[in-house]
Amino acid sequence: MATLTRTRAVSHRSEPAASRTATRQLVRFMLRQDRVKFPAWVGGLGLLVVYIGAALPQLAPQEKDLVSVVPLLEQPVGRMFTGPAYGLDAPTYERFFAGGYALYLFVLAALMNIMLIVRHTRLEEQTGRAELIRANVVGRDAQLTAALIVAGITNLAAALLVTVLAVANEFAVTGSIVLGSATGLTGMAFAGITAVTAQLSESSRAAAGMAGAIAGAAFAVRAVGDMAEVGGSALSWASPFGWASQTAPYVLDRWWPLVLLLALSLVGAYLGFVLQNRRDFGASLISARPGAAEASPALGTPIGLAARLHTGGLLGWGVAILILGAVDGAFANVMLDSAEDLPPAVQEMFGGEQLLARYVAFLATFSGYLTAAYVVFAANVLRSEEGSGRASALLATPTSRFSWAGAHLLVIGVGAIGILLVTGLATGAAVAGSLGDSEPFGDVVASHLNMAPAVLVVLGLCAVLYGWAPGALSAVGWTVVALMVLVGNFAELLDLPQWVRDLSPLSYPAEMPIEEFDVLPLLWLALVAVAAAGVGLAGLRRRQIGVR
Amino acid sequence: MNVIECAGLVKKFGNVRALDGLDMTVVQGEVHGFLGPNGAGKSTTIRVLLGLLKADGGTVKLFGSDPWHDAVALHRRLAYVPGDVELWPKLTGGEAIDVFARLRGGINRRKRDELCERFDLDPSKKARTYSKGNRQKVALIAALASDVELLLLDEPTAGLDPLMEMVFQQAIREAREAGTTVLLSSHILAEVEALADRISIVRQGRIVESGSLRELRHMTRTTVVVETENSAERLASVPGVHGLHREDGHVRFEVDGDRVDQVMRELSGLGVRSIVAHPPTLEQLLMSHYGDDLTARGATAGVK
Numbered sequence: 001m002a003t004l005t006r007t008r009a010v011s012h013r014s015e016p017a018a019s020r021t022a023t024r025q026l027v028r029f030m031l032r033q034d035r036v037k038f039p040a041w042v043g044g045l046g047l048l049v050v051y052i053g054a055a056l057p058q059l060a061p062q063e064k065d066l067v068s069v070v071p072l073l074e075q076p077v078g079r080m081f082t083g084p085a086y087g088l089d090a091p092t093y094e095r096f097f098a099g100g101y102a103l104y105l106f107v108l109a110a111l112m113n114i115m116l117i118v119r120h121t122r123l124e125e126q127t128g129r130a131e132l133i134r135a136n137v138v139g140r141d142a143q144l145t146a147a148l149i150v151a152g153i154t155n156l157a158a159a160l161l162v163t164v165l166a167v168a169n170e171f172a173v174t175g176s177i178v179l180g181s182a183t184g185l186t187g188m189a190f191a192g193i194t195a196v197t198a199q200l201s202e203s204s205r206a207a208a209g210m211a212g213a214i215a216g217a218a219f220a221v222r223a224v225g226d227m228a229e230v231g232g233s234a235l236s237w238a239s240p241f242g243w244a245s246q247t248a249p250y251v252l253d254r255w256w257p258l259v260l261l262l263a264l265s266l267v268g269a270y271l272g273f274v275l276q277n278r279r280d281f282g283a284s285l286i287s288a289r290p291g292a293a294e295a296s297p298a299l300g301t302p303i304g305l306a307a308r309l310h311t312g313g314l315l316g317w318g319v320a321i322l323i324l325g326a327v328d329g330a331f332a333n334v335m336l337d338s339a340e341d342l343p344p345a346v347q348e349m350f351g352g353e354q355l356l357a358r359y360v361a362f363l364a365t366f367s368g369y370l371t372a373a374y375v376v377f378a379a380n381v382l383r384s385e386e387g388s389g390r391a392s393a394l395l396a397t398p399t400s401r402f403s404w405a406g407a408h409l410l411v412i413g414v415g416a417i418g419i420l421l422v423t424g425l426a427t428g429a430a431v432a433g434s435l436g437d438s439e440p441f442g443d444v445v446a447s448h449l450n451m452a453p454a455v456l457v458v459l460g461l462c463a464v465l466y467g468w469a470p471g472a473l474s475a476v477g478w479t480v481v482a483l484m485v486l487v488g489n490f491a492e493l494l495d496l497p498q499w500v501r502d503l504s505p506l507s508y509p510a511e512m513p514i515e516e517f518d519v520l521p522l523l524w525l526a527l528v529a530v531a532a533a534g535v536g537l538a539g540l541r542r543r544q545i546g547v548r
Numbered sequence: 549m550n551v552i553e554c555a556g557l558v559k560k561f562g563n564v565r566a567l568d569g570l571d572m573t574v575v576q577g578e579v580h581g582f583l584g585p586n587g588a589g590k591s592t593t594i595r596v597l598l599g600l601l602k603a604d605g606g607t608v609k610l611f612g613s614d615p616w617h618d619a620v621a622l623h624r625r626l627a628y629v630p631g632d633v634e635l636w637p638k639l640t641g642g643e644a645i646d647v648f649a650r651l652r653g654g655i656n657r658r659k660r661d662e663l664c665e666r667f668d669l670d671p672s673k674k675a676r677t678y679s680k681g682n683r684q685k686v687a688l689i690a691a692l693a694s695d696v697e698l699l700l701l702d703e704p705t706a707g708l709d710p711l712m713e714m715v716f717q718q719a720i721r722e723a724r725e726a727g728t729t730v731l732l733s734s735h736i737l738a739e740v741e742a743l744a745d746r747i748s749i750v751r752q753g754r755i756v757e758s759g760s761l762r763e764l765r766h767m768t769r770t771t772v773v774v775e776t777e778n779s780a781e782r783l784a785s786v787p788g789v790h791g792l793h794r795e796d797g798h799v800r801f802e803v804d805g806d807r808v809d810q811v812m813r814e815l816s817g818l819g820v821r822s823i824v825a826h827p828p829t830l831e832q833l834l835m836s837h838y839g840d841d842l843t844a845r846g847a848t849a850g851v852k
Contacts, residue, residue: 202637202676203637203676290640290672290673290674291639291640291643291672291673291674292640292642292643292672293640293642293671293672294642294643294646294671295639295642295643295644295645295646295647295650299639299643299646299647299650300646300647300649300650300651301650301651302651305647305651308638308639309636312638388634389630389632389633389634390634390635390636392595392598392600392630393628393630393633393634393648393687394647394648394651395598395600395619395623396598396600396623396626396627396628396700397623397627397648397651397652398620398621398623398624398651398652398653399620399623399651400619400620544600544601544602545600545601546595546600546601547561547601
């Protein structure tokens with residue numbers, strides 16, 4: 001009797017915890033798998049703090065010199081890309097840092113967590129590795145719990161490092177702690193969001209894509225909200241990035257917006273567990289439908305197959321880029337109106353007509369680097385085709401490596417040009433509509449297409465990497481995109497040296513419509529792109545397939 | 549005519565010699581069994597034959613050409629089924645079959661539909677919903693529905709149920725009747741025994757035995773289980789008899805292939821009540837090459 005009671009007591013006591021059995025071991029295992037990514041991401045965030053801390057005195061040797069650059073952050077387009085611009089009426093290095101760059105700490109933290117959660121949950125499940133894990137004495141919720149704990153550890157490390165390095169920049173301690181906490185908690189919020197999207201799709205790519213789309217939407221909502229007025233508007237408060245920005249480090253040092261981020265991460269995690277318990281292992285909440293029993297004739301060619309494989313990514317990225325471009329374009333009149341509020345010195349620098357031209361040139365660069373990001377994303381499909389063995393099976397047919405990889409490159413290149421064209425048309429229409437003047441339409445479209453050869457250079461680079469050093473494709477490709485964003489957004493703000501600007505292919509086309517259209521750089525870029533593609537394909541012909 | 553000729557083939561991955569002087573010949577029109585345990589070098593050999601990997605040494609000829617240099621031309625004449633088929637999750641099985649077959653230069657539609665029926669595959673399902681066996685069927689159907697001279701099959705039946713295994717064997721027999729050459733890599737002995745005209749046994753990247761099943765058996769021992777009126781114990785001293793022992797009133801021993809006749813004469817004088825003699829099974833063939841390996845592993849397992 002006594003034994004019976006005790007047994008029951010034991011089983012009863014272990015019941016609530018059973019679904020999380022082995023969480024501790026999984027946490028250790030995940031940290032082991034992340035032994036490179038963890039320090040790389042956290043260190044990258046720290047590096048941003050150190051680099052900008054060091055760059056600001058270069059930009060403005062005295063804090064009072066900052067006054068001349070503040071308008072770049074404070075005017076509406078500046079606010080779109082940097083945040084609510086708190087405290088810039090009396091700029092200091094720390095305020096300029098928080099006003100101009102803190103947002104990118106938050107965005108990077110969000111991306112870090114999206115990838116982290118997907119990597120440790122849906123990707124494991126999709127590849128079947130999680131099945132091996134789950135078949136052991138491992139609770140149903142253990143994997144997601146462990147992934148969230150690992151995210152927590154990573155975000156804590158990031159928050160501490162950002163805080164410490166900001167203090168090392170001689171920034172105020174309280175503000176630095178607010179900044180670090182906002183970075184870490186933005187990360188946690190997106191860990192929570194990704195815990196939900198990871199339940200919604202069977203593929204890790206789609207799960208990351210959904211979370212990424214939410215991050216993009218959050219960025220856009222905040223951009224529009226912050227553009228409306230200094231200090232942000234109601235719309236700024238509809239976005240997690242807005243909450244993080246509203247902590248206003250070094251100015252207001254508000255703590256309570258952090259509660260919103262914490263709440264979002266908890267709600268996300270809770271929903272993630274609820275959804276996970278409602279679905280089967282390996283399944284999604286969105287079920288599969290039957291498709292065609294026979295392939296359409298187009299599918300039987302390398303180009304047809306590549307087109308089919310790239311359609312999803314192309315549509316996702318294309319629509320996102322188009323919307324971002326068109327939204328920015330629609331704000332052209334707000335931007336021009338606000339020009340009147342700019343200090344006379346800055347007005348003189350841009351001039352009325354010149355200001356619109358600068359804005360159009362910026363929109364083209366913006367679409368340019370986003371399209372380059374699509375190109376790198378799509379080029380990685382070649383890697384996953386090879387890694388999964390599908391490339392081997394295809395190359396065992398009389399399809400040459402040249403036509404297999406060439407078809408992918410062709411489809412990606414045409415897709416990228418298509419994105420630029422359609423985004424140019426939509427943005428042009430938005431600018432024209434917002435100004436009530438159809439004249440800029442042609443300029444916007446032309447300046448977008450002007451970027452195409454530079455974007456194709458990125459594709460060429462991806463081809464070279466894939467042919468000669470496939471392991472480096474992802475890392476080098478995304479680094480180049482990050483560089484293009486850095487140069488495109490911050491070349492002036494950070495006073496980047498010329499050689500850094502020269503690393504971005506987008507620096508070479510004529511800066512339309514400020515400058516006259518020039519065909520020569522475009523021809524050179526196109527030549528480089530084609531030559532690089534050729535070199536890459538030649539590399540693929542001489543290397544082995546499916547060898548790591 | 550030889551469809552596949554490998555001589556002294558070497559393939560290194562870092563310090564590991566995956567192929568270590570592999571010699572193999574596959575004659576036109578035969579089903580050639582390629583036997584060996586996991587990691588012996590079967591898949592590596594096939595990937596070299598496909599021109600996906602480049603050999604580090606030795607020569608390899610497929611239809612008389614170098615598969616690394618003439619991959620595309622050679623691939624018009626062959627179809628390949630990997631042991632672990634990965635498909636595009638968003639394409640249906642039917643679409644995947646057509647993609648492979650069309651890239652190979654066309655498909656026999658009647659045969660494709662017939663094979664779908666025989667293998668009981670629903671081609672309208674998305675590939676991500678398929679089990680391993682169903683993904684395997686997709687690759688098999690795509691290969692078998694193409695008009696090719698050579699089938700390179702790398703453990704093609706992994707994941708198939710026994711019924712489908714029979715369908716597969718029937719399909720391979722039909723292919724051979726049509727004159728197709730087949731290289732069938734496998735570790736399922738019964739499958740190779742049922743299908744193969746000739747066999748190569750690979751071990752640690754090297755062929756240790758090659759020939760028809762009959763030839764291989766000839767080289768090894770026949771097992772005899774006999775019940776006699778007079779004691780058969782004295783046979784133990786006859787040359788060529790090994791491992792004689794008594795069990796349940798029977799005597800069991802093994803005889804070298806070339807001594808069977810002599811032993812039978814000895815036996816007839818002992819008053820045979822019942823006798824069972826059988827050639828070595830493929831298991832015994834394999835064990836004779838891997839047996840020492842197994843014992844060695846068993847012996848060291850405790851020490852580790």
